[in-house]
Amino acid sequence: MLTTHGLTRRFGDVVAVDSVSMTVPDGRLTGFIGGNGAGKTTTMRMIMGVLGVHAGTVTWNGAPITAQDRRHFGYMPEERGLYPKQPILDQLIYLGRLKGMSTAAARAAVLANLERFGLAGRAKERVEKLSLGNQQRVQIVAALLGDPRFLVLDEPFSGLDPDAVDSMAAMLREHVARGVPVLFSSHQLDLVDRLCDRLVVMARGRVVAQGTSDDLRTAGPVRFHVAAPGDLGWVRDIPGVLVVGQQDGTTEFEVATPGAEQRVLAEAVRRGPVTSFGRVVPPLSEIYRKVTAA
Amino acid sequence: MSEPQHPRDRAAWTIVAHREIVAKLRDKAFLFSTGMMLLVITVALILQAVLGNRAHHYTVATTSSAQSVVAQVAAAATAQDAKTTVTPMVVTDDTAAKAALTSGDADAWLHRTATGWALTAKSDPDAGLLTVVSEVVRQDVLAANAAAAGTTVEALTRGSVVVPEALDTSGAAGTLRTVLGFVFAFLFYISALLFGVQLAQSVLEEKQSRIVEIIATSIPLRQLLAGKIAGNTALAFAQMTLYAGIGVIGLSFTSYGRYLSDVGGPIVWFLVFFVAGFAALACLWAVAGALASRSEDLQATTTPLTTIVMAIFFGSLMAKGTVATVLSFVPPISAVAMPMRLAGGGVAWWQPAVALLLLVVFAVLILRVGERLYRRSLLQTRGRVGIRQAWTAQE
Structure with a gap:
């Protein structure tokens, strides 16, 4: 498990990351979301030790993190590109050896992973010959070398076609299944919603929300909807209820006093047929907009 | 870190x-x-x-009157540089000498003029050859002039030689x-x-x-x-x-x-x-x-x-x-x-x-x-x- 406490980084007068405390639990896929400039990349670089920490700490399994711990982390930086003019296999073996693997072990691991991404036949080609999507796959293979104990991936899904997204997701789940904590950033909220067990939302250098997606969804006020053919203007007058949206014979309302939704349902039934009634689970995008709003 | x-x-x-x-x-x-x-x-x-090992061969045309001078030139040239040889080529007259130059059979033609000697070539005479010939002719004429004046070349030139010396003799x-x-x-x-x-x-x-x-x-x-x-x-x-x-x-x-x-x-x-x-x-x-x-x-x-x-x-x-x-x-x-x-x-x-x-x-x-x-x-x-x-x- 990786934890940060009050992690802070300034660039000149700008506080890029402001007292970030978050947890990436073992065996969970944690999605790191936030707009451009929210501080995700800076946080990840500090976790990986490639950027100095101005305040705060990073702990790994309860102890302050060391370079030796990080040596067993897999990291995919924000901007892609290995050695453009070197063959794929050669440089992946090189990176594996720097992690302490033997040449033979590195070669076997690289070839197995390239195979999974359908790139085994191109192992001897130079990286610059590959399409951007394939270069990204190679980059992922680099991050997965040596059975990492923690994965930090900066925008691993950007630029991947749907097939590659699926094989990437499957691969991440495999690592999660063997108990590895995975932290990845993304702009694609639906993807994060679909894949992640846990979310950390950043805005303006701060963590504005974190937890499972269910936690986040249910953190706000409980919301219901009711749909009926007639006019629903009366819902406003029920005590303990706050109408948040009204269109095409459907009204959405938040429940301020528990049980108030039952009074709405009873009144609706009394007034005529009810076509639909139920709990509204807001989409992640709405929660995201809400928590990141200034 | x-x-x-x-x-x-x-x-x-x-x-x-x-x-x-x-x-x-x-x-x-x-x-x-x-x-x-x-x-x-x-x-x-x-x-x-x-370039360093290139051998130089010259054929010098001459009429019989100047034959002995050319023979001296040949000896002097070889003595100076073992890779240089001068071969005399005796021709009958000036016309034949010019013909030999034109045809390329001879590299140069050594002959007397009214005031001294001339080394004629198709274009300019080879500088290396000219040096050797000049030296030999000069020695020859000096000796004759000295004898005519009742003295010797040695007496005339005594003490006039400048020897090039270098501290670094390499x-x-x-x-x-x-x-x-x-x-x-x-x-x-x-x-x-x-x-x-x-x-x-x-x-x-x-x-x-x-x-x-x-x-x-x-x-x-x-x-x-x-x-x-x-x-x-x-x-x-x-x-x-x-x-x-x-x-x-x-x-x-x-x-x-x-x-x-x-x-x-x-x-x-x-x-x-x-x-x-x-x-x-x-x-x-x-x-x-x-x-x-x-x-x-x-x-x-x-x-x-x-x-x-x-x-x-x-x-x-x-x-x-x-x-x-x-x-x-x-x-x-x-x-x-x-x-x-x-x-x-x-x-x-x-x-x-x-x-x-x-x-x-x-x-x-x-x-x-x-x-x-x-x-x-x-x-x-x-x-x-x-x-x-x-x-x-x-x-």
Whole structure:
């Protein structure tokens, strides 16, 4: 498990990351979301030790993190590109050896992973010959070398076609299944919603929300909807209820006093047929907009 | 960053060095430039050998009246240079002599004129031949004139001979030493510049592609820098040794071959100085690469280094006398200036030893300063980094 406490980084007068405390639990896929400039990349670089920490700490399994711990982390930086003019296999073996693997072990691991991404036949080609999507796959293979104990991936899904997204997701789940904590950033909220067990939302250098997606969804006020053919203007007058949206014979309302939704349902039934009634689970995008709003 | 405690870390730089060498050996541009340099050295030496050993044959046409003079010319020419032969060709008259010149059967025609002698050729007479002929004719006529005046040539010319003398009696060896000094300066310049620029580019490439961030999580950046410097220095040294080896082998086939024992020492010294000087500069080139953020920045960050390399080249070539002696102790210029002085000869053994010690101390200092600058600027991705900024930056 990786934890940060009050992690802070300034660039000149700008506080890029402001007292970030978050947890990436073992065996969970944690999605790191936030707009451009929210501080995700800076946080990840500090976790990986490639950027100095101005305040705060990073702990790994309860102890302050060391370079030796990080040596067993897999990291995919924000901007892609290995050695453009070197063959794929050669440089992946090189990176594996720097992690302490033997040449033979590195070669076997690289070839197995390239195979999974359908790139085994191109192992001897130079990286610059590959399409951007394939270069990204190679980059992922680099991050997965040596059975990492923690994965930090900066925008691993950007630029991947749907097939590659699926094989990437499957691969991440495999690592999660063997108990590895995975932290990845993304702009694609639906993807994060679909894949992640846990979310950390950043805005303006701060963590504005974190937890499972269910936690986040249910953190706000409980919301219901009711749909009926007639006019629903009366819902406003029920005590303990706050109408948040009204269109095409459907009204959405938040429940301020528990049980108030039952009074709405009873009144609706009394007034005529009810076509639909139920709990509204807001989409992640709405929660995201809400928590990141200034 | 705290220091990793992994036992393998000590060897990490060897993995980096290995990659640097393999990547370079697969680089067609590097192989091409090395091949070209070898070709230039070989061709230069072959030309030297061919020109130096070329034999000169002249056929000189003459009428029977001047035959004895031509015979003297032939003897004098061969006595002066064993590879020069002059063959007399007796013709019946002037017309036949001109015909022989026109047809190319004779190279020159020696004949009397109203006031003295003439050496006629199809165009201008060969300068070497003209010298020999002039000398012989002059001696001959002087002897005749002296006899007519009742004296001898010896009496007339007594005390008038100016003998050329040199304190350094090596002659051709002196030329070789001068050329060798120039070759040292030139090779160092080319090697420091070509390897240096490419090293800066490769550091920037790693920085720009962020692969350095992946590497930095695996090994300390110090190891990365050490590996890059070691790999490039080893390769540059190997290249230089190859050039020197080919040069020495080639030289042994030329007339300079007998002076090889004189220049062997300076060549070995040059290679030793080269390693220390190159390593110090390599570290600075790596810093220049790390200070840049985009390839456009490299122009600015490498300017101080190109200036240093040029100063080493021109400084050691142009310095004379005391200045040259002083510079041969001042690092990094001593990397070239001292081997040049050694090539010139007459340097006490302790001088290169002291200069080398100073150069190594300088290199160690540069490596320490450079390592800090490199480490602190390599992971800064926001624009060009100033040296002061890199020095004081928080990691």
